[in-house]
Amino acid sequence: MPKYIRLAAEGAAWADDRFTAVPDEESLPPGDVIVSLKRFLAEGDALQAEGREVGVRIAASEEIEDLAYDLPRLPVVTVVCPKFSDGRAYTTASLLRERYGYKGEVRAVGDVLREQAGFMVRCGFDAFEPADGSTPEQWTQATRRFRHVYQRAADHRPPAFEERQAQDKAAEAAEVKSHAV
């Protein structure tokens, strides 16, 4: 079974890929599949009725809005990065998580490099098929490179201004305590 990198609280690790990603021009193999948005819109209901799990592949130029209604029944959405410099995938992932509250897997495929790890994880990607041969260890390392972040994002890390507020509150509490003593 092919492998991909899956992110978990304790770090990234290899996971078995039970889905077969099927190009539009190929006929469907048995089992769980990932198909294009176009194919899903045409055949998705029928495929799910067969009892298989179906994921959807979103091209960079496609709008995630077109899939909004179907999201609750999708186990995985793969987002294609045609080139590492094409940043549309980051908006797609952010909308999936923040606007639509999507809880399934969001997987990056295409020109996916470990240097993007930090940005991708912050936008809500939790699965990766890297194109540069990088390992889960390297992805874990890349996502932990910065102790602080400056803005709210889909990963819910507290940004610097929230950390500052928390520090101030802790300092106040300590002061109150010292006065009490």
Place this chain on the structure above:
Amino acid sequence: MYRYDALDKEFLADRVSEFRHQVTRRLAGEITEDQFKPLRLMNGLYLQLHAYMLRIAIPYGTLNPAQLRKLAEVARTYDKGYGHFTTRTNLQFHWIKLRDAPDILASLAEVDLHAIQTSGNCIRNTTADPYAGATAEELDDPRVWAEVIRQWSTLHPEFSFLPRKFKIAVTASVKDRTAARTHDIGLALRRGRDGALGFEVMVGGGLGRSPHIGSTIREHLPAGRLLSYLQAILRVYNRHGRRDNKFKARVKILVASLGAEEFGRQVEAEWAQIDPASADLPDTELARIRGFFAPAGFEVLPAVSAKLEAAKAADPALARFLRNNVHPHKASGYAIVDIALKTPGETPGDATAEQMETVADLAERYSQGEARVTHEQNLVLPHVRLDDLPAVHEALKAVGLASANANLISDIIACPGLDYCALANARAIPIAQHIAQRFADQDVAEDIGELKIKISGCINACGHHHVGHIGILGVDKKGEEFYQLTLGGSGAEDAEVGKILGPAIHASRVTDAIDDLVAVYLRERQPGERFLDTYRRTGIAPFKEAVYAEVH
């Protein structure tokens, strides 16, 4: 000014160690130049004609003495003893070795300086009015908002791989010293009818190959909603900006093709769906940042300084400096001082290590510890007491920085051009030097008055030639340097793209042509008119005739 706390410092330290790791991998041959290129570009490191160039961010152009001294130290230790201030208010070192770059960044981090987002298709260094906190014209301190944008845009996860680079400027005065309408986003603070603070949001300005003046898509955005609105604009651009052709990828092309109204409608539709509670900055953080920019403690001083008046009467050079380089301050008895990095014969924007140290000393002693960089490649001491002006002038003179030519014909913006840059078609610096020398007579320059000449060595327009009162663009004609002249541009509140005067002329004729243009102005002008005003009244014809007369 804003002071980094432990969080900001730890963030920078993490960035430095990340880059050190990447350089080590490159030097060891573990990654190729192709793989390394996007990484070094994210840290402001370009490979140019002769060496690496390192571009250091100077957020909203504000520097403290320690930072200036550190830049001087880097110039001496790792470069040839000088640096180049750019039209983005950044500082570039042009003679850097790759193996030194991590040490340089570590050294800069000691004084809270870095090179983050000084290149790449991301949100670049945000600029603000260089007179912020000092001019009586402003409604609010634009640096507060520029700092808010700096933090928000730093390694923004969604907007670090945009179709193209993205530049934001913030102004709070009617007189625009930031060229806001030539930015991807220009923000102008305004008071609404109810007195509430808000932004006029201008989008889609830009120079480069196809110059555009930004369009207002919102007259009055409540100030506290700034970040969510920026997010909406960036999101529309990130999704729909062109990625098939890098010359059509700036937001100005998207705005022009959709029309400003439709672009604005899409932004508003996206904005309506963004949750303010998660996207806008909490008031407590805004207040924290605002606290750093609280008005400096100004003494109560008389509006006229007897000491200064006496010195002025005795020293014509000081009097000239005061006329051209010194501007009114909001506090009585203080002034704003422009330091022109435009000594005729020198490279516009260049400063030696010694000059940086002198400005550091002056900022410390006479300007409440602050210096600014302007997009016109000059420096500013924002808070100088009138009594101290003679001493400041003397000290500047001693290091060759007392040129009294701010906003005059020899205060020329020029990109590095073919002397340094791999993209250039022609040289820009020697042209600037030649023009400045022709008009070195200061009485003549003062008589001509405000005249902004801007020179770019290629159509990428880093020298902002489109918005020069006179713009000069270098073109290559069969291996020879030719220059195309444009007239009537402006980057200020009356922003306009200049019109092409006629066929490009040979390098040897450029200075004479400028002479011809100035002669037409002096002949045609009416009382009180600047060069730009006369041009707008007469149109291009008399100027064209003068320059091309001998050809006919």
